[in-house]
Amino acid sequence: MLDKTPALDEKTSVAEDVILTTEKITKVFPGTVALEDVSFHVHRGKVNVLIGENGAGKTTLMKILAGVEQPTSGKIYLNGKEIHPRSPLDANRHGIGIIYQELNLCANLSVVDNIFLAREITKSGLLNQKIQKQRARELISKLEQKIDPEELVADLRIGQQQIVEISKALAQDVKILIMDEPTSALSAAEVEVLFRIIRELTSRGVSIIYISHKLEELLQIGDYITVLRDGRKVAEDKSENVNIRWMIEKMVGRNPAALFTRKERKLGNVLLKVEDLTLPRLGGGYLLDHVSFTLREGEILGFYGLMGAGRSDLVDCLAGARPQATGSIWLNGEPVTTSTISGRIHSGFVLVPEDRQRYGLVPTLSVGHNILLASLQKYLKGTLLDHKKEKAATDSKIKDLSIRVADPQQLITSLSGGNQQKVVVAKGLLTEPKILLLDEPTRGIDVGAKSEIFEIMNRMAGQHYGVIFVSSELKEVLAMSDRILVMSKGKITGEFTYSEATEEKLVTASAIGHGPTNGGNHNGK
């Protein structure tokens, strides 16, 4: 490494040690200005946090640094020298690595193949699988995970895939590592491990650019904070000088009094009763181990747990997506006999899945067509679709959930993450469900969209729907749920009412069955 940066260039000789600077970066996409005159500083060996609502331009800026996009105008200086990263490989040669927000893995390849994709270790032209495997194992164990490097990525849960994505970035010897929402799929324990890794990297002089919507987490890990709003830089400060309120104010541009709170409601009769719901695991053991619980009308029932605790499997089973599941389900006192997804939708279950890109939306269809997808039978005239009825339904849902879209004909991919999520919810609500199953509904969406999702949840509960709310966000589960069930290793390990529940109790219950190392390590602060 050449380390003779200072004083060569007056522009970068700021008081602190800056490794990378962008100067007046502007990026114009057809129809929108994604970034306008953004000057961003990356401090060497520090965690440089970038925050902003969805659509503020964070991801675009990172894509420019990573060579995926080229700026319309503006310059990038690395160690005082101007660089033009033209491709991901090119950026990599400059020592810039990135972990993307949307998981970018090849599901058909093994963990080790993904980690070394395009950077294979070879011996006389052929892959050196032994070394690759060994290094992959080291990387994964550094992240304190138990993932077999030879396992196919397709067989991993989302959180584990996130771990693979992180290992992939760590496998490259980077000087600047961009992390775009690395924790969105991780549980509290895994976040702790990741933070330890980040600190280790910074102590070795690696500079981190960190993007996240989890503001508490940012104060914990960040050194410098830069705020983007509508493609412009609006604020920049050291993290010890700021607080959450400051961040939200700068991001939203308004005072966010009471972003999400639960409303007091009177609960009705028992709506859903689940008994001995069981789902065997492929390699032995259970994903769901004889789970029983009830849900009342107008109740928001939170499910908290670590990654792989079985929460997603539970809602998948209720939605009919796992035909192998056994157990009994009663809805309004009547046994639910159908086990197909369409049958369950008909009986009143609807799932907003964890991974909206893969399971929630059809990216090639418009906003309107996505909303209608699950309930097309209702909009028939004879055997054909009735466009008037369709339009009336989509328009009312778009208005109801205040989905920000100019025209329902717009492609779903042109919407921000938060608005896409609202489309998935709208699709679900249009089926006229009785029970709303929300699997991580706030994953990767901004504060504003989150509070809107919570408002929808409150409204649904107020209208006597039953809401099942799966989340890895302690604060969100605590704020929104009337009752919280904690899961661990496929079992329910704790039940708390709104008034009983505390962060500590939930974390303790979520570690039951994980052995002393896990529980002991991550609870003590």
Add this chain to the structure above:
Amino acid sequence: MENKKMKKATQSTEGKKRVTKTDIQQFLLRGRAFIALIIVLVVFAVLTPQFLTTSNIVIMSKHVAINALLAIGMTFVILTGGIDLSVGSIVGMIAMIAGGLINEGINLPRLGIIVYPHTWMVIVISLALGTLMGAINGFIIARFNVAPFIATLGMLYVARGIAGLRNDGYTFPNLVGRPEYGNTGFGILGSGELLGINYSIWLMVLFAIVAYIITTRSPFGRHVYAIGGNENAAKLSGVRVGSVKIIVYSISGFCSALVGLIWASQLLASHPMSGDAAEMTAIAAVVLGGTSLAGGQGGVGGTLIGAFVIGILGDGLVMMGVSSFWQKVIKGAVIVFTVILDQVQARMQERIALQKQEELK
């Protein structure tokens, strides 16, 4: 992948050293393509007495070799999630080009001479040209983002057109060359033998081994699978997606050219319609061998077995005297049935694993 499945099976039996029903089920499913091959062999061996004679096996292998070579090239393309419809036409075009070079040479009117390249040069020029046609396919697909189906459909017409244009739709007969021009011996490629086995069969074996090593052991092979699995992820990881695509279509073009040469050499004549519809048989062999048309799954080993099943089925039916119309019906049904089996297998595997769990209790 095969390895992994095996490992799983052994792991779960280690606990109890007895063969359970599910073990057998699992074994049967895993080797289904191979079992299909054995069934086909046994059925024909019983029904037609001359079937298992050495001479017949050699003849069948020669037939299989041609399709297998095309199918090996096609495997690379399909693994990236693409398709190459132009291989049959490139076979025909290259056959005509090679035939023309031997019978008519290269006419240079400016200099008033005709150059007759040496037989080796004919082969090199033909292979280069076939590779170039493939590269053009790949370039159009990678650079202009044209769907592989469309780009290679275009090439299917263009190459077949060139094959016809080369000699106005006529055959180049009697490709023996003349000693004074130094271009004799073209027939050796198609009829020559090593250890009593035809060159084309050796070529098939060689190509299969090389292709197997490339797909399973080289970074390039990994990139091919990565593109088929998730092109975006591959691109963002720094895989040169465009170059990889151009190379896979070039490989397919190269294989087509080689088959064009073998074909012309075996007949000692090149016909503009040679290789007609060969792309379909090649695709059938790939799919039968377990490679997913969506890309990213499968491999060369399966393709080879697929090519044998199709080849043996074809020859066996001919020997039995089944009408050519029925042959088509049977081949079509076998292809679809095998792919159905593939889908069933995935679900069976899951169920078997669950059953095993119960057994262990």
